[in-house]
Amino acid sequence: MTYSLSTGICQRLHNATPNEDELFNGSHTLQVLSLKKVGKQTENTNLPTDRYRIVLSDGVHFLQAMLATQLNEMIVEKHLTRYSIVCVERLSCNYVQEKRLIIIMALRIIGQEDKKFGEPVSIDASLSEAPTPAPERPLQQSTFQPVIPTAQPVSRSLPKSNWHPIEGLSPYQNNWTIKARVTQKSELKHYSNARGEGKLFNVTFMDETGEIRATAFNQIAEALYPRLEEGKVYYVSKGKVNLAKKKFSNVMNDFEISLEKQAEVEECLETTNLPMIKYSFVSLAELQELTKDSTCDIIAILKEYSDVSEITSRATNRTMKKRELTLVDKSGFSVRLTLWGNQAENFKPDEQSPVIAFKGVKVGDFGGRSLGMIASSTMTQNPDIPESHALRGWYDSSGSGSTFQSHNASGGSFSGAGGSGFNRSEIKPLLEMKLEANRIPESEEKPVYFSTRAMVMHVRGENIAYPACETCNKKIVEDGGSWRCDKCDKTLSGPTYRYIMSFAVSDHTGQLWFQGFNDVGDAVFGKTANEVIEIKERDDAQYNLLLAKACCQSYNFLLRAKRDSYNDNSRIRYGVSRILPLNYKEECDALLNLMDTPWGQQGLKTESNNMVY
Missing domain, CATH: 2.40.50.140 (Nucleic acid-binding proteins)
Incomplete structure (x- = not known):
C-alpha cells in the first residue's frame, strides 16, 4: 500500500x-x-x-x-x-x-x-544524539535512567508559554512551572497528632498530560486556600515533588506536590490553550463490572434528589450531612449517588434534570451498586463536552419517558422483571431446580426464581421471532401490504422483529427447556432479530449454520419458574429473566473464594488428621 x-x-x-x-x-x-x-x-x-x-x-x-x-x-x-x-x-x-x-x-x-x-x-x-537505530536492534528497555531537563524558574520577564507538563514532573527536578486547572479542592481541615495541631487542604491539578495532587499545610494552607478555586487555571512553581501516598489519594500519578512556603501560585488569565478536565466515562449499566471501592467517571441525568439529612458515623461517632441523588442514563439503569458535608448542603441543580459529570466517584455495593463522592471527586453540571450534549438530546427527545432498572444486591448483577437477581452463591443444578419447581402448588400464582448455569444444546428455529410494533412491542399483522397494530391503532410500513425463543439447555444433571425473549436472543446469536429473520428468509443453509453456532455455549441464567396449564395438563415453564455470558475471571475468583469456605477446607482437614508426625 x-x-x-x-x-x-x-x-x-x-x-x-x-x-x-x-x-x-x-x-x-x-x-x-x-x-x-x-x-x-x-x-x-x-x-x-x-x-x-x-x-x-x-x-x-x-x-x-x-x-x-x-x-x-x-x-x-x-x-x-x-x-x-x-x-x-x-x-x-x-x-x-x-x-x-x-x-x-x-x-x-x-x-x-x-x-x-x-x-x-x-x-x-x-x-543528532537520537539517530535512526540500526535495523537489527530490537525494541528494548533502556539500562539507564534518563535525566529529564528541568524547567527554568518562572520569571516575570519570561513568556508564560514556558511551563512544564505534569506528566514529566519527578523528584529529580527543582525548577519547574506547571500550567494546570484545579479540578478538585478539599475543605480546609484541622488535624491533631503527636507533633501538635495544624491545618491542611489538598487540590488536584490537571493539564493535557495528566493530573497530580498537591497538599498545603498550616500557614501556607491558610494563605492559598482562598486563592485556589475549582475550575480556574493557575501557574504553579517552586513546590516540592514527592512520592505519592496512595492510601490518601486515587489520583493517577506516582508523585504529588507539597506546597511549602516558597511555592508560587498565580492565576492564569489567558483565554486560549487552557487545559480541560478529562473523563473516562462508564455507563451506569457497566457498574456491575466494577469492584467495590474502585473509582470511576460517569455522566448522567439527575432524575431526582433528596433533602439534606444527618447520620452519625459508627467509626468516629461524628454527625455528617448527606444528600442522595438518583441518576439515569441511556443504558436504561439508575443508580443512587451520595453527597457528603458541604457538597450536600450547597448542592443546587442549575436547571430541572441537568446533565452532571462526575470524576473519581467511589463504587459501593449497598443495594447492589451505589456511588459516593469522596475527597478527590469532582462534579460539574452541564459541562460543555460532546457526551453532555448527546445525553441532553436523548433525554429531551425520549429518555424522560423511559423506565429504568436499578442494580440489586445479588452479587452486583441486575434485577430481573421482579424477584431477585442472578446469585452465583445460589446456583442450582438443573435436576435440583426441577425437583423444587415441581413442588410448586397448582394454586400458587407467584413465580419462583432460580439461578443456574447451563449450556445451550438446541434452539428451535421454526418460530424464533414475531413481527412487533416498534412502539408497544405487541404482535402486528400484515394487512394489504402494510402492517397494523391494533393496540396502538395505527398502520406501520413494516415490522420490527423481536425474539421469542424456545431452547434446550443441559448440565451434568439433566436437560430442560427454557423460554426467552428479545434480550436472550441478542445474547445467544449476537445479532438482532431483524438480522436473523433476514438470513432465515434468504438462505436456509446459513440460517441452520447460525443455529448450530449458537449451541455449546454456557451462560448464567436467572429463571422465572411458574406453573401453568397446557391442553389441560399442568406443567412448569422456565422463563429466562436474565442471561449473562460467563465472565471467566469472576468464575475463577468465585472458585478461589469457595476454597476458603469450610466446604473447601474439609479435604485439607482430613488430610491433616491423617498425617503422621
Missing part, C-alpha cells in the same frame, strides 16, 4: 509555538523510526510509569517526541512498532530549558511497513 507522509511537518513542529492550535490538533501522517522505553531503572526503584521516546519521520526530517502514557498499551500490545505508519491527531508542545518538548497525545495506526521511507535527517544538531 502507498502512503503519503506529511512532508515538512517536522520542520513546522520544530519551529512551532504553543499557541498554534491548528498545528497541534491537526492530522499528520508520519512514520515511526524508533521506539525506546525510558521508564524504571530497576524493578525496585519507585519511579513513575514507563515512558516511551518516539522518533517520527516525515520522509525528509525526523524529530523526537514523548508518547503520552495513555498510549503505552499500543506498544505493549505490539500494535505500534518500528516503521508503523501513523496519523498523529493531537500533540502538546511545552518548553524545557527553552527547548520544545513534543508529547504525542493521540494517534491512529494506518499501516505497517518493513523499511523506512526516504533518507530523513535530524531536524537540527540538538537531535
Whole structure:
C-alpha cells in the first residue's frame, strides 16, 4: 500500500509555538523510526510509569517526541512498532530549558511497513544524539535512567508559554512551572497528632498530560486556600515533588506536590490553550463490572434528589450531612449517588434534570451498586463536552419517558422483571431446580426464581421471532401490504422483529427447556432479530449454520419458574429473566473464594488428621 507522509511537518513542529492550535490538533501522517522505553531503572526503584521516546519521520526530517502514557498499551500490545505508519491527531508542545518538548497525545495506526521511507535527517544538531537505530536492534528497555531537563524558574520577564507538563514532573527536578486547572479542592481541615495541631487542604491539578495532587499545610494552607478555586487555571512553581501516598489519594500519578512556603501560585488569565478536565466515562449499566471501592467517571441525568439529612458515623461517632441523588442514563439503569458535608448542603441543580459529570466517584455495593463522592471527586453540571450534549438530546427527545432498572444486591448483577437477581452463591443444578419447581402448588400464582448455569444444546428455529410494533412491542399483522397494530391503532410500513425463543439447555444433571425473549436472543446469536429473520428468509443453509453456532455455549441464567396449564395438563415453564455470558475471571475468583469456605477446607482437614508426625 502507498502512503503519503506529511512532508515538512517536522520542520513546522520544530519551529512551532504553543499557541498554534491548528498545528497541534491537526492530522499528520508520519512514520515511526524508533521506539525506546525510558521508564524504571530497576524493578525496585519507585519511579513513575514507563515512558516511551518516539522518533517520527516525515520522509525528509525526523524529530523526537514523548508518547503520552495513555498510549503505552499500543506498544505493549505490539500494535505500534518500528516503521508503523501513523496519523498523529493531537500533540502538546511545552518548553524545557527553552527547548520544545513534543508529547504525542493521540494517534491512529494506518499501516505497517518493513523499511523506512526516504533518507530523513535530524531536524537540527540538538537531535543528532537520537539517530535512526540500526535495523537489527530490537525494541528494548533502556539500562539507564534518563535525566529529564528541568524547567527554568518562572520569571516575570519570561513568556508564560514556558511551563512544564505534569506528566514529566519527578523528584529529580527543582525548577519547574506547571500550567494546570484545579479540578478538585478539599475543605480546609484541622488535624491533631503527636507533633501538635495544624491545618491542611489538598487540590488536584490537571493539564493535557495528566493530573497530580498537591497538599498545603498550616500557614501556607491558610494563605492559598482562598486563592485556589475549582475550575480556574493557575501557574504553579517552586513546590516540592514527592512520592505519592496512595492510601490518601486515587489520583493517577506516582508523585504529588507539597506546597511549602516558597511555592508560587498565580492565576492564569489567558483565554486560549487552557487545559480541560478529562473523563473516562462508564455507563451506569457497566457498574456491575466494577469492584467495590474502585473509582470511576460517569455522566448522567439527575432524575431526582433528596433533602439534606444527618447520620452519625459508627467509626468516629461524628454527625455528617448527606444528600442522595438518583441518576439515569441511556443504558436504561439508575443508580443512587451520595453527597457528603458541604457538597450536600450547597448542592443546587442549575436547571430541572441537568446533565452532571462526575470524576473519581467511589463504587459501593449497598443495594447492589451505589456511588459516593469522596475527597478527590469532582462534579460539574452541564459541562460543555460532546457526551453532555448527546445525553441532553436523548433525554429531551425520549429518555424522560423511559423506565429504568436499578442494580440489586445479588452479587452486583441486575434485577430481573421482579424477584431477585442472578446469585452465583445460589446456583442450582438443573435436576435440583426441577425437583423444587415441581413442588410448586397448582394454586400458587407467584413465580419462583432460580439461578443456574447451563449450556445451550438446541434452539428451535421454526418460530424464533414475531413481527412487533416498534412502539408497544405487541404482535402486528400484515394487512394489504402494510402492517397494523391494533393496540396502538395505527398502520406501520413494516415490522420490527423481536425474539421469542424456545431452547434446550443441559448440565451434568439433566436437560430442560427454557423460554426467552428479545434480550436472550441478542445474547445467544449476537445479532438482532431483524438480522436473523433476514438470513432465515434468504438462505436456509446459513440460517441452520447460525443455529448450530449458537449451541455449546454456557451462560448464567436467572429463571422465572411458574406453573401453568397446557391442553389441560399442568406443567412448569422456565422463563429466562436474565442471561449473562460467563465472565471467566469472576468464575475463577468465585472458585478461589469457595476454597476458603469450610466446604473447601474439609479435604485439607482430613488430610491433616491423617498425617503422621
